[in-house]
Amino acid sequence: MSLIIDQTAIKRIEELRAAQGKNALMLRITVEGGGCAGFQYKMNLTEERTDKDEIFAETVITDDISLPFLSGATVKFREELTGSEFVIDNPNAQSGCGCGTSFSV
Numbered sequence: 001m002s003l004i005i006d007q008t009a010i011k012r013i014e015e016l017r018a019a020q021g022k023n024a025l026m027l028r029i030t031v032e033g034g035g036c037a038g039f040q041y042k043m044n045l046t047e048e049r050t051d052k053d054e055i056f057a058e059t060v061i062t063d064d065i066s067l068p069f070l071s072g073a074t075v076k077f078r079e080e081l082t083g084s085e086f087v088i089d090n091p092n093a094q095s096g097c098g099c100g101t102s103f104s105v
Contacts, residue, residue, distance in 0.1 A: 001071035003029075005057035009086060012077040013059040022047055026059055027086060029075065031066040039069060043086055 009027070017025045024047040034040050049055075052064045060075055073090040 001054075001067050003054075003056045003060060003062065003067070003070050004072070004074040005060050006074055006076040008077040009075045010057055010059050012086070016045065026055070026061045027075070028061045029066065029070065029088070030063060031069040041088055 013025065013027055017023055025045055026047070028044050028046045030042045031039050032042055046061070049061065050063070053061050054064065054067055055061050056075075062070060069092060070088070070090065072092065073088050076087050076089065078085055078087050
């Protein structure tokens, strides 16, 4: 199983590492039950790792339970006039909600 990390996400995480002075900082993505469409993404910055984690492009980390829901997805960083955010383009999602953090499979 794989997770594709776009150069925009890699660049942003590297910027955050430099700004915070934390070379091991990574974006953790987990998938949990809930949200208006069935599953939801949770994202946070962390330096913590466990033996059940998978690391992609040395910048994004996920656990072995979330990975099947994310397999083949692309993580990007998007900057617009209204704000900036990490986004996930997930081919496994059958439908989603307007907020972009909830999906069904």
